Amino acid sequence: MKYGDRALAHHLQDGVWQATSWNAMRRDVLAVASGLIDAGVKVGDCVILIGENSLDWLWCDFGIQAAGAITVPIYPGSTPEVVQKIVDNSGATFAIASNPATASKVPFKNVALMPTQVAEWVGHGPTQDGEIGRRMSAIRPDDLCTIVYTSGTTGDPKGVELAHRNLVDIGRAAVEVHPINDQDRALSWLPYSHVFGRINEIFLAIIYGGQVWISRGVDHIPQELAEVQPTVMCSAPRMYEKMYAAVMARVRDTSPARRSLFNWAIGAGKRRFHAQKPGPLLRAEHRLADRLVLAPLRKRLTGGRLRFFISGGAALAREIEEFFWAIGVPILNGWGMTETSSGVCSNTLLEHRFLTVGKPFPGVEIKVADDGEILVKGPGNMLGYHKNPAATAEVLQDGWVYSGDIGKFDNDGFLKITDRKKSLFKTAGGKYVAPVPLEQGLMRNPLLLRALVIGDGKPYVTALVVPDWDDAKKQGLDEAAIRASIQKTVDELNSRLGRWETIKYFTLLDRDFTEEAGELSLKLDVKRKAVAERYRDQIEAMYAGRSEGS
DSSP, rough: SSSSSSSEEEEEEEEEEEEEEHHHHHHHHHHHHHOOOOOOOOOEEEEEEESSSSSHHHHHHHHHTTTTOEEEEETTTOOOHHHHHHHHHHTTTEEESSSHHHHTSSSSSOOEEIIIIHHHHHHHHOOHHHHHHHHHHHHOOSSSSEEEEEOOOOSSSSEEEEEEHHHHHHHHHHHHHHHTTTTOEEEEEETSSSSHHHHIIHHHHHHTTTTEEOOOGGHHHHHHHHHHHEEEEEEOOHHHHHHHHHHHHHHHOOOOOHHHHHHHHHHHHHHHOOOSSOOOHHHHHHHHHHIIIIHHHHHHHHHHHHEEEEEEEEEHHHHHHOOOOOOOTEEEEEEEEEEEEEEEEEOOOSOOTTEEEEOOTTOOEEEEESSSEEEEEEETSSEEETTOOHHHHHEETTEEEEEEEEEOOOOTOOOOOOOOGGOOOOOOSEEEEEEHHHHHHHSSTEEEHHHHHHHOTTTSSEEEEOOOOOHHHTOOOOHHHHHHHHHHOOOOOOOOSSSSGGEEEEEESSSSOOOTOOOTTTOBBBOHHHHHHHTTTHHHHHTTOTTTOO
């Protein structure tokens, strides 16, 4: 093996980071594969893998594949009802769970637990080398590797079938456009049950020979960034939004002089990256700003070595993206789907444009249909939805994945996502409204955790908003102050909108949406219909006895 005893994965054990080498990972993966074979798992069997991110999870994922079986990952927060549907559709014959609580959701009498059964397999070491060798030599690139379930924002879970070649080829395409190599180190926290984290943090690290630190979760990221000092990292926009909000809150509490210094330094950073050919005065200004403010801020926020973030999964507000570029930590927005094996396009350090998701990866074709829907043909395109030919025929046509996203290319070939096709709605006045840009506008308020725009068939547009009640409490803000702050954001947003799409009223909710309550999809997208039904009374109250002009 090329890297041998060099570290591949790091995990926390008793508060200390422990390294696992490439050789050790190979040994332990083959040990798990041996255990699965001894347990009766056959070639082509589907194996449920449910649990939080861990080194054990990775052993099991690759061990399942080494045994010639098919990994069916399930998000550990899924309800027993969702798990039952996935088991039924996949026809899974075996399951591995991280603990008794997650195991209880799986409708099998016997579920292998990571702390006991998997640990025992690993302790025994590989015992089925010959059988594993025969099974692995028989695997072909087009053979099914994994079934990843996604419900979108409506309906039952659909199993996205991804072949071995899907993951390898799209991973190689991503590595080709990003300057990453075996000297890079990544902090990994996105759920491995979804393709974003599993492919971009784990599979890619194996392709480019990097090292991965397995995070304990989003609440520990600030501490782990300082400890690990990663050079690259992936995340959904919410993490960047919270980091930005924390910085802005800290700046608000400083003296006027320090606020002025901060604002000047951020301005210098923005002027520097916007200038195609910065002159000597601008370069000197930026060096001073970097020494006084930007470099210490980078160190505190990211550990000081981060070269760039990759952002995906949702839209990111421009001011947040610009803020990180200004401090010297570029955020590179990308886009993809489970159905395309994660990302198919991305901004890069050399080719970047704000408010876009960049250009297609090598080997990927993207086109925009007449109705604005984005279509994708590439090496990551799924084989289909498992045992669901009707859904497959709807999304996969003539080799193109119909994404359901609406977008357009600019004159230089950068793709911009403008909305979800199914999220567009028509008001009672017959006007179409795209809710996502409105929700992005509302989310510029750092007090908000979530915003959902309402208005399908209604006389005007309203919104459900979820404040960050804990943060507001820390700032000493009561409900009236929160409402006033959000109203100011609404007024500023409305000033740039057509009259038919302005937000007339909003309602504060006391908690965020959750997957357990059926309000978020398996990809953690908001299920608009489910939320609208759950909060029907609050929504109707925003229309009862009111006219558009009231």
